[in-house]
Amino acid sequence: MGQKGSSEQRDGSKTREDSSAADDNHKCRVCRFPLLVALSQLLLGVAVTVVAFLMLAISPSLLARETPHWAGIFMCVVAIVGFILYCVTYRPDERSTVQFIVKLLYFVFSTIGLVISVLVVAFAGYHHAQTSSFSCLTSAEACVCTLDPRDPIARTFTYEGVSDCQEITETLVLYHMLQIVLNLAQAFFCAVATFIMWKHRYQVFFSGLQIGSLQRWNKI
Known part of the structure; x- marks a missing residue:
């Protein structure tokens, strides 16, 4: 009887191990942290960088805060660190x-x-509102824009290398909107990553019942 009971226990433990191994095989490895978050950060970082260089191709006069390729490149670095953490x-x-x-x-x-993504959203939102209100005229391979064409002392914005002002009033406005959406998504995934890591580090604690049970296990 003793041998039969021990053999049944061994068979039961083997069955549980096989079932747990099968469950592990069926789990989605892509959904594990931080692989999914890092993959999303990498795709968004590449998208932000590509859109920024497309914006820079419209006119070399655009400022660095208007073409946030630096934010996309930094997000790619963050994603690479996330992949290393997964490994x-x-x-x-x-x-x-x-x-x-x-x-x-x-x-x-x-x-x-x-923080960088929130700053880019603020810059892109400001420039989107500003560019949407431009009144532009083409002048000698450049586009000269003003906020109020009736004001003789109004500030002017000169975009060199632009042959058609529609690239400023339409295409550039669209790119600013894309930067707002992409960087909002970047900010979301960065917030998710920081929250999960903070929760894993600081919200794991032992109650008194768990400590007592550990002591009882040690005595046994």
């Missing part, structure tokens, strides 16, 4: 110094990326 996290030794450093870098970079 480090699933190693057997999860309490290594390398993992701590990569987690800290990813948390800090995601926080900085959140």
